[in-house]
Amino acid sequence: xxxxxxxxxxxxxxxxxxxxxxxxxxxxxIDLGIGVYRDNQGNTPVMQAIKQAExxxxxxxxxxxxxxxxxxxxxxxxxxxxxxxxxxxxARAVGVQTPGASGALRxxxxxxxxxxxxxxxxxxxxxxxxxxxxxKTAGLKVRYYAYFDTETKLVNSQAMLADMSQAGANDVVLLxxxxxxxxxxxxxFEDWQAVTLLAQKQGxxxxxxxxxxxxGDGMDAxxxxxxxxxxxVDSYLVASSCSKNFGLYRExxxxxxxxxxxxxxxxxxxxxxxxxxxxTYTMPPDHGAALVxxxxxxxxxxxxxxxxxxxxxxxVQGLREQLAGALREKSGNPHFDFIAQHxxxxxVLGITPEQAQTLxxxxxxxxxxxxxxNLAGMQEAHIDYIAEKxxxxxxx
Ligand code: LMR
Numbered sequence: 001x002x003x004x005x006x007x008x009x010x011x012x013x014x015x016x017x018x019x020x021x022x023x024x025x026x027x028x029x030i031d032l033g034i035g036v037y038r039d040n041q042g043n044t045p046v047m048q049a050i051k052q053a054e055x056x057x058x059x060x061x062x063x064x065x066x067x068x069x070x071x072x073x074x075x076x077x078x079x080x081x082x083x084x085x086x087x088x089x090x091a092r093a094v095g096v097q098t099p100g101a102s103g104a105l106r107x108x109x110x111x112x113x114x115x116x117x118x119x120x121x122x123x124x125x126x127x128x129x130x131x132x133x134x135x136k137t138a139g140l141k142v143r144y145y146a147y148f149d150t151e152t153k154l155v156n157s158q159a160m161l162a163d164m165s166q167a168g169a170n171d172v173v174l175l176x177x178x179x180x181x182x183x184x185x186x187x188x189f190e191d192w193q194a195v196t197l198l199a200q201k202q203g204x205x206x207x208x209x210x211x212x213x214x215x216g217d218g219m220d221a222x223x224x225x226x227x228x229x230x231x232x233v234d235s236y237l238v239a240s241s242c243s244k245n246f247g248l249y250r251e252x253x254x255x256x257x258x259x260x261x262x263x264x265x266x267x268x269x270x271x272x273x274x275x276x277x278x279x280t281y282t283m284p285p286d287h288g289a290a291l292v293x294x295x296x297x298x299x300x301x302x303x304x305x306x307x308x309x310x311x312x313x314x315x316v317q318g319l320r321e322q323l324a325g326a327l328r329e330k331s332g333n334p335h336f337d338f339i340a341q342h343x344x345x346x347x348v349l350g351i352t353p354e355q356a357q358t359l360x361x362x363x364x365x366x367x368x369x370x371x372x373x374n375l376a377g378m379q380e381a382h383i384d385y386i387a388e389k390x391x392x393x394x395x396x
Pocket of ligand 1: 035181
């Protein structure tokens with residue numbers, strides 16, 4: 001009978017860690033799992049700019065009536081400005097508000113499936129743990145391009161470009177806009193230039209996932225490579241998130257951007273995305289987008305927000321340097337120096353899943369089995385302990 005055939009789903013490799021860490025009663029536990037920013041006391045406070053916008057919204061909002069299928073159009077436009085800047089492709093860009101960037105990834109995947117049922121989506125090896133499930137659930141094929149060099153812990157550009165040169169007009173190449181999840185190893189500007197040339201030559205569709213704008217080198221610097229590409233290809237897609245840089249995790253605030261060959265084509269594709277959204281969730285939740293819109297359109301609020309993101313970025317960069325320094329000092333070798341070079345919240349440490357499990361079970365340090373740590377989950381007081389246990393389990 002229907003429903004009798006289902007086995008339980010496997011635990012989510014990231015979300016299950018938060019649950020397990022919460023249930024752990026060891027006082028010295030450290031959660032370096034899910035990509036959430038925490039301050040040096042271990043809290044994720046509501047950002048000041050958000051608090052101020054919320055107070056204003058409470059005063060000003062006069063109705064809770066439906067906003068409309070594409071969500072908040074003013075938010076969509078302001079977010080596209082933040083991403084694309086003044087670039088020429090903005091004239092062909094249309095945005096749709098989505099429930100988080102996962103919602104954007106899925107809706108855009110559904111649209112790809114409608115347009116090209118046999119399309120293959122190429123993901124970086126490694127990539128965000130939810131990329132393959134989203135693409136496969138949408139019915140798309142998934143392949144991987146070489147990305148993370150396990151020796152240098154940086155991008156293996158040559159191998160990456162060699163793999164991408166196999167992708168053609170029926171392929172989509174998914175790129176991380178900045179702050180690569182999970183590895184922390186970002187494309188250089190030269191890499192973006194080379195990928196752009198390949199996209200032009202091979203005709204594949206670039207699909208950019210950007211969830212950490214502002215956490216790498218700065219709000220504009222983080223999209224310099226993406227903007228280079230955006231100005232030089234016929235079409236591209238973007239999934240963008242406000243979870244991290246606005247701290248709006250639970251509000252599920254994201255954006256799907258469609259850029260076709262003409263505005264007319266982009267709008268046609270948008271109408272198909274809205275059709276997919278209608279049969280999935282109808283329309284996105286309003287609150288987070290209303291706040292982001294207010295912040296991006298008010299000079300003082302925007303400055304408060306930019307300053308807060310700068311402070312978060314500097315804290316994480318400082319933690320990177322401190323952890324790399326402690327590891328160098330305790331081990332007497334520079335093996336983990338790459339941690340200071342990585343960008344954004346994450347680094348992949350190059351340890352085995354068994355070593356990651358030992359860190360969890362024996363030392364109450366929670367990290368993803370891929371060896372990914374969330375630097376932004378660390379407190380300064382944790383650094384020596386983490387360095388010591390990491391060297392212990394890796395016998396370095
Ligand atoms: C992460 O990678 O930890 C975050 O993006 C949270 C998520 O949804 O997986």
